[in-house]
Amino acid sequence: MKVIAFNGSSRKNGNTTILMNYVLGELQKEGIETEHFLLAGKEIHGCRACYQCAQNRDQRCAVGNDILNECIEKMLEADGIILGSPTYFADVSTEIKALIDRAGLVANVNGDMFKRKVGAAVVAVRRAGAVHVFSSINYFFFINQMIVPGSSYWNLGVGHDKGDVENDAEGIGTMKALGENMAWLLKKLQGEDHLLRVTDSVQRIRKGNV
Numbered sequence: 001m002k003v004i005a006f007n008g009s010s011r012k013n014g015n016t017t018i019l020m021n022y023v024l025g026e027l028q029k030e031g032i033e034t035e036h037f038l039l040a041g042k043e044i045h046g047c048r049a050c051y052q053c054a055q056n057r058d059q060r061c062a063v064g065n066d067i068l069n070e071c072i073e074k075m076l077e078a079d080g081i082i083l084g085s086p087t088y089f090a091d092v093s094t095e096i097k098a099l100i101d102r103a104g105l106v107a108n109v110n111g112d113m114f115k116r117k118v119g120a121a122v123v124a125v126r127r128a129g130a131v132h133v134f135s136s137i138n139y140f141f142f143i144n145q146m147i148v149p150g151s152s153y154w155n156l157g158v159g160h161d162k163g164d165v166e167n168d169a170e171g172i173g174t175m176k177a178l179g180e181n182m183a184w185l186l187k188k189l190q191g192e193d194h195l196l197r198v199t200d201s202v203q204r205i206r207k208g209n210v
């Protein structure tokens with residue numbers, strides 16, 4: 001099982017990274033493979049609304065001059081997807097917005113290709129706007145028919161300067177609970193998936209249709 005975590009913060013080792021690492025730490029404790037992918041410093045553009053993806057239907061964005069298709073490939077192969085963002089003017093960072101818009105449209109025209117993957121948001125904030133960021137990310141998960149675990153609070157940590165979120169004990173607790181719940185959910189879904197495959201095989205054997 002694998003979880004891919006996209007980090008939309010512009011600051012290396014900033015608050016989003018710290019919060020994300022608490023979530024990923026809990027997943028790793030449960031034996032789940034994780035990848036922490038930083039969008040900062042890489043090229044990722046907004047959607048051009050060319051709708052060529054709807055013509056091609058090849059699970060790719062038709063504009064291939066940046067890292068978006070690499071991100072889509074990582075999302076397709078993962079069982080869980082985390083989108084982490086700082087709060088910028090009460091919304092997600094530009095990089096996360098570009099990922100949401102383009103991966104979202106490609107998923108939509110390819111039959112909801114992230115369906116039943118597990119999704120989670122991680123948000124860093126100085127003071128206000130974080131629940132709106134949390135909502136923006138969750139809208140992406142829900143319209144993609146993804147499954148979203150909860151935590152002990154909405155998934156946010158408070159801090160301004162790099163490292164400040166380490167002082168937000170409640171925020172750290174929220175991230176740890178999120179990681180635990182995400183791991184629990186991933187394992188349940190994997191068990192359910194396995195059961196469905198076994199049931200399907202048994203039915204095919206019974207029908208003599210092996």
Ligand SMILES: Cc1cc2nc3c(=O)[nH]c(=O)nc-3n(C[C@H](O)[C@H](O)[C@H](O)COP(=O)(O)O)c2cc1C
Pocket residue numbers: 009010011013014015016017085086087088089090091124125126127128129158159160161162163
């Ligand atoms: C362009 C910009 C806009 C911001 N807008 C907000 C905001 O609307 N609300 C807020 O509480 N903090 C805002 N902040 C502060 C960051 O959300 C906060 O410092 C956060 O911890 C940064 O996370 P990072 O260390 O991962 O970059 C803003 C910061 C920047 C650079």
